[in-house]
Structure formats: structure tokens, C-alpha cells
Amino acid sequence: MKKNMNKTTKNNFITYGMVIAIFVVVQILSSTGNLSRLLTGLLVPICVYIIASLSLNLVVGYSGELSLGHAGFMCVGAYSSALFSHVTSDVLPSVPRLILALLVGAAVAAVFGVLIGIPVLRLRGDYLAIVTLAFGEIIKNLINILYVGVDDKGLHVATSAANLKLDPGGKQIIKGALGVSGTATLYKDIKDYFFLIGVILVLVVLFIIQNLVNSRSGRAITSTRDNRIAAESIGINVTKNKLLAFTISAAIAGVAGVLYAHNLSC
């Protein structure tokens, strides 16, 4: 390690090193046959929840706002990316499709983050927690009655299976409370590498969050958490910084949702 490296950079590299070390240990265990089937099935969900907790840490830990609605962003990311994967399954090969699905999930979750963040971040404390919780429940409730199908004419959206009016040969993708099924079967050829993809995503998310937190905006975000009035008095735009943290956090939660949806094999 270089001598002129400062303490923060060193700590960041230690964190990346820990993630890579765990990945190597797990790979060795798996190749020598010491990993049970149960644990093998848990590896990708572990990555999903690491990413989800990193995103929640950004908004609850650094921004200091108790958001209870992050499952909603995960849900939006999961559904939009699964829809994208099903629609483009005949057009794109699996690796670029997965990358695009990740971007689509993150982008849709970020849009929802902005839309929800603008009204919500005007509230404080209990009210913010309850309103984010309410938005999460609304998203869950609306997706439970959402039916989307695709045929030659394009996408059909309805609130019940009968109203979908698909042509013969069209297929339902989102089936209301049953959700989206068979997303993992679209990625049969890269199924074994999902843990590697999950670890890479954890590293990317760690890189984004650690660089954001140590940047100018990151210090602005932590200063609004510590003392709102003092931060405002030195010219920090409190709402803008809170919205920035909230949106990035929503996008990362969306990425976690994408990984979750594409690993679900039923």
C-alpha cells in the first residue's frame, strides 16, 4: 500500500478487500464441496440484502431520515426489471439484457424516489417515517392488482386478468398477486455466475456510497443530519441534499430488487 494514501482511502480498500476475501473463501468452499445446498441457495439473497441495507444506511444513517418504505423501491425495481427482461428475452443475449435490466430497475426506482421524496422530505421525524411507510404500502397494494401482458400489438395493462384482452399467442407477464414468474429461467446460461454478479454489485454499490459520503455532497448530507439550522446558515440547500441522498438510496434499493427478482426461480 502506498505511503501517501490517506486514512479514508485505506479504510475503503480494507472494506473492498473484506468483500473479496469472503467471495474467495466461499468459492474455495464451494469448489471443494463443503457448501451445503441450503447455503448455496442463500448466497445471492445475502448479496441482495447487503445491497438493500447499504441503501437504507445511506438514508437512515447518513441522511438521518427514518425511511420505512424502502421495500417499495425494491419492489418497483424488481417488477420493472423483470418486465424488461421478459419483453426483451427474444431480442437480447442474456449478459447485456441483465446489465440493461439493472439500469432499468435502478432508473425506475430513482424516478419513484424523486416523486416520493419531493413531498415526503418536507416532513420531519415520525411523520416522515409514517408517510414513507404509507407510500411503500400503496406501491405494494397497487402492484398486487396490476396485470401486464404482451402480444403482437404491444403491452397491455389492466387491473384484472379478464380486462387484459390479449390476442391469441400473447403472454401474461405480471399476474396480479401471483407476481412475475420464470424470470430466472430466462438466464439459464449465466445462472451459476449470479453470486459473482452479486458480489460485483456489492463492490460497485460500496464504491458509490463511500465516494458519495466522503465527497462535498456527502459532507453536506451529514451536516444537515447533525444540525439543520447550522447547515442552512452556511448556505447548504437542505432539501436538495436530502433529496439527493434519498434518490441515490432508492436507485440502489432498486438494484437490490433487480437481483432479487432475477434470482427467484419459481
Added chain:
Amino acid sequence: MPGIKAFVAAVFGGIGSIPGAMVGGILLGVIEIFSKAYISSQVADAIVFAVLIIVLLGKTIWSVRQEHPGESMRWPI
């Protein structure tokens, strides 16, 4: 779900106020049953939470107006 709704009712009536929590609970139940009966039974929960969001945002904007009369809230950011 019942726990979440109890929390919502308590916030609805104002945290820390016992009569408020009771009134909030009754109002929330009435809104939920009426939206189930007259609008849609599938989205009743969403409607309840939407009403709650509107009430809380309205309350916040109203209290800001009271504190700073004549000053408009910069809405987008």
C-alpha cells in the same frame, strides 16, 4: 397490517395524545370501510394510506403557513 394501521392511526391523531389516537383510529376505520364499500375493495388500503399522506402534508404546509405568514413554500426543491 393491523399493527401498521394502529401506528398510522396514532400518528393521524397526533403522537402522544390519547383522545387523538382514539379519534384517529375511528376515522381510519370509517374511511377504510367506506372505500371498500363504495370505491374498490382491492385498493382500500392504498386509499387509506393516500388519505393519510394528504392529511399529513396538508397539516405540515398549514403549520408552516402559520409560522411564516405571507411566505410561500418553495415547492419543487
